[in-house]
Amino acid sequence: xxxxxxxxxxxxxxxxxxxxxxxxxxxxxxxxxxxxxxxxxxxxxxxxxxxxxxxxxxxxxxxxxxxxxxxxxxxxxxxxxxxxxxxxxxxxxxxxxxxxxxxxxxxxxxxxxxxxxxxxxxxxxxxxxxxxxxxxxxxxxxxxxxxxxxxxxxxxxxxxxxxxxxxxxxxxxxxxxxxxxxxxxxxxxxxxxxxxxxxxxxxxxxxxxxxxxxxxxxxxxxxxxxxxxxxxxxxxxxxxxxxxxxxxxxxxxxxxxxxxxxxxxxxxxxxxxxxxxxxxxxxxxxxxxxxxxxxxxxxxxxxxxxxxxxxxxxxxxxxxxxxxxxxxxxxxxxxxxxxxxxxxxxxxxxxxxxxxxxxxxxxxxxxxxxxxxxxxxxxxxxxxxxxxxxxxxxxxxxxxxxxxxxxxxxxxxxxxxxxxxxxxxxxxxxxxxxxxxxxxxxxxxxxxxxxxxxxxx
Numbered sequence: 333x334x335x336x337x338x339x340x341x342x343x344x345x346x347x348x349x350x351x352x353x354x355x356x357x358x359x360x361x362x363x364x365x366x367x368x369x370x371x372x373x374x375x376x377x378x379x380x381x382x383x384x385x386x387x388x389x390x391x392x393x394x395x396x397x398x399x400x401x402x403x404x405x406x407x408x409x410x411x412x413x414x415x416x417x418x419x420x421x422x423x424x425x426x427x428x429x430x431x432x433x434x435x436x437x438x439x440x441x442x443x444x445x446x447x448x449x450x451x452x453x454x455x456x457x458x459x460x461x462x463x464x465x466x467x468x469x470x471x472x473x474x475x476x477x478x479x480x481x482x483x484x485x486x487x488x489x490x491x492x493x494x495x496x497x498x499x500x501x502x503x504x505x506x507x508x509x510x511x512x513x514x515x516x517x518x519x520x521x522x523x524x525x526x527x528x529x530x531x532x533x534x535x536x537x538x539x540x541x542x543x544x545x546x547x548x549x550x551x552x553x554x555x556x557x558x559x560x561x562x563x564x565x566x567x568x569x570x571x572x573x574x575x576x577x578x579x580x581x582x583x584x585x586x587x588x589x590x591x592x593x594x595x596x597x598x599x600x601x602x603x604x605x606x607x608x609x610x611x612x613x614x615x616x617x618x619x620x621x622x623x624x625x626x627x628x629x630x631x632x633x634x635x636x637x638x639x640x641x642x643x644x645x646x647x648x649x650x651x652x653x654x655x656x657x658x659x660x661x662x663x664x665x666x667x668x669x670x671x672x673x674x675x676x677x678x679x680x681x682x683x684x685x686x687x688x689x690x691x692x693x694x695x696x697x698x699x700x701x702x703x704x705x706x707x708x709x710x711x712x713x714x715x716x717x718x719x720x721x722x723x724x725x726x727x728x729x730x731x732x733x734x735x736x737x738x739x740x741x742x743x744x745x746x747x748x749x750x751x752x753x754x755x756x757x758x759x760x761x762x763x764x765x766x767x768x769x770x771x772x773x774x775x776x777x778x779x780x781x782x783x784x785x786x787x788x789x
Contacts, residue, residue, distance in 0.1 A: 357494045365487045365735045368716065376723040380761040382730045382748040385540060385704055387601045388673055389752070396604075400654025401647070404433075407657050427646040429634045431456025433653040437597075437611050439661045444573070447586040449595075453615035453630045455637065456644045460570065460598035460610035461488050464533075466633045466640070467566060467594055467612060468496035471530045478522055479566075480532035482510045484736030486540045486568070489533050500738060503532065509544040510534060512553055519561050531564035531594070536584055537572035541736050541747040542707055543700025548581050555584065558592045564616070568596040571703035573667055574674050591616050594629070601704075602663045602670075603655045607648040674704065677750040677758060681706060684762040695769060704751040707733065712772040715742035726771075728764035 351359060369383040408419045422432055431437075434454040442448030457463040471477060479493055483502035493500045503518050504511040515532065522529045534554070536546040546554070558565050567584045585595040595613040603609070614629035637643075659666040682699065685708075689695035694711035712718075714732045723729045733745035750758060 355495075357491075360491075360494055365491070368719075368735075369729065369731060372719060372723050372729055376727065376729070379723045379727040379729045380753065380757055380764065382728065382750070382753070382761055382765075384752055385749050386605055386752060388670060390673065391669055392604065396655075397651055400651045400658070403654035403657050404650040407653070423646050423650060425646075427643045427649070429638045429643050430454065430630065431611070431644055431649060432646050433649045433656075434611075436653050436656050436661065440656050440663060441585075441595075441597075441613070443661045444664050445569075445583050445586055447583070447588075449613045449615055450628075453613055453628050455612050455614065455630050455633050456649055457610045457612060457637065458641050458644050459600060459608045460568065460596050461492060462637070462641060463596050463610050463612035464489055464492040464566075464568075465495060466636050467531075467596075467614070468493055468498050469636050470629070470632050471564075472496050472498045476526060476528045477530050478527045480515065480518055480522075480529055480563070482532070482534045482539070484541055484733065485533065485738075486535065487735050489568070490738050499527075500533075501527075501529065502738070505539075505542060505544065508550050509536070509539065509542070509546040510550065510554060512550070512557060515554075515557060516561065519563070529561075529563060531566050532558070533566040533568065534584075535568045535571075537569055537581065538574065538701055538703025538705075540571070540703070541705050541731070541733065543698065543703050543705045545575075545581060545701035551582070551584055551587055555587060555590070555592060559590050563592070565593045566596060567593050570598045570601045573602060573664055574671050574704070575702040576675055576678055576700060577702075585613065599652045599655075599663075602667050603652050607651050609644060609648050609652045674702075674751055677753065677755065678702075678706070680755045680758050681748065681750045681762075684759055688762050688766045689769070693769070694773065704749050706748045706750065708746050708748055710744055710746065710769060710772070712776055713742050713744055714746050718772075722765075722768050726764045726768045728761050728768065730765070 373379065373381055373383070405419055408414045408422060409416065431454065434456055435451040437454050437456065438449050438451045455463070455466070457466065468479060471479070478499045478501050480501045480503050481489060482505050484505065485500070485502070490500055501518050501522055504514040506514070519529050536551060538545055554565065565584055569583060572580065572583065583595070585593045594616070596610070597612070598610040599607060600610070612630070612633060614633055616629040618626050618629055618632055620626050655666055656663070678700065685697055695708065697706055697708045700706050715734065716732060719730065719732055731747040732743065733747055734740040734743040737743065753761065
């Protein structure tokens with residue numbers, strides 16, 4: 333802002349804000365992480381992308397939106413017995429802050445996840461990202477409060493914690509998906525340093541980015557430790573319906589007998605991301621200073637939401653509800669085709685990696701239990717500059733893993749998403765990725781004992 337020593341801002345001057353006068357989150361590298369991949373893809377539209385963690389659009393149809401909406405309206409007016417005027421008001425007016433489909437969400441969890449919460453413990457949110465922020469905002473009472481997260485961690489959770497001014501304390505993932513000994517050490521060290529750990533964020537099923545699923549015994553031990561160390565567990569479950577093989581494991585919430593788990597859910601990966609509908613199940617009792625019950629944690633989250641987004645758009649909720657109603661409240665049933673597609677894509681990806689990166693290539697990878705993601709370890713540094721080069725020169729996009737570790741400028745790993753590409757695109761993308769690996773190894777002067785195939789013409 334233009335000023336003079338005597339008069340301060342000059343009348344009529346254009347306002348100009350200094351970056352240091354804005355919240356720290358706007359300059360945090362995390363703020364750029366969520367947009368980076370979209371920007372790279374826009375600059376290089378010819379590049380094949382292994383980056384986007386979104387569901388396949390192979391089965392999207394515009395008519396779905398209209399059909400789901402009609403189904404929900406029929407449900408309100410038929411089984412719900414509501415007059416037409418009330419149906420219209422439900423769709424067109426501001427709705428209750430907790431949501432208008434909370435009862436259907438509760439029923440879906442009973443059918444698919446083997447636990448049925450009190451519908452009043454459900455808050456329907458604008459995507460799961462809002463659910464994360466609501467919980468963190470409610471738990472953060474002062475600068476001593478902190479949250480743990482199994483690292484590497486979903487970028488959006490780190491970002492939500494940053495907005496809530498809550499430090500994230502990393503817990504090693506280990507071979508089992510969470511290093512329980514490191515969790516205990518982290519809690520104790522934090523308390524010794526004067527911090528108050530409030531909760532631990534974990535994706536037990538096919539985590540983003542590792543694709544790991546916690547063993548049932550590990551889940552039980554995690555719940556025991558949460559009780560022993562007075563922690564809440566923030567269970568995020570966007571990918572749980574998509575196992576690569578075998579049966580699904582029980583959610584933490586379905587095993588939770590002490591109300592230690594706050595369950596975060598999303599319909600972005602199962603119904604449609606464009607609806608932007610998520611939810612949180614927060615059935616923990618809240619008491620006042622005298623020990624009197626004042627309601628559920630969900631009630632307190634609704635108060636925060638009322639000052640943030642007021643309510644989740646009823647039209648978007650109606651579309652999600654229609655999908656639930658048409659499939660007997662089961663998203664397992666609704667996403668059967670998608671689940672088969674993801675299993676097939678993972679098989680193509682793993683087979684393609686074996687063919688292109690034989691022993692001695694210096695490249696290794698994990699085998700996910702399901703979900704959308706796989707992590708590749710390469711013999712060179714990966715950062716945003718290399719991503720840009722990969723997109724421009726080799727026409728293939730991936731996600732640098734350093735974004736999942738707060739504060740790291742680079743790593744030697746990349747995340748590959750296999751949910752949106754067709755099998756032939758996966759193969760072509762791997763050919764291009766092999767070209768990048770050959771180039772980077774040659775620049776580093778590292779010979780290989782195995783031979784990397786050249787891309788197909």
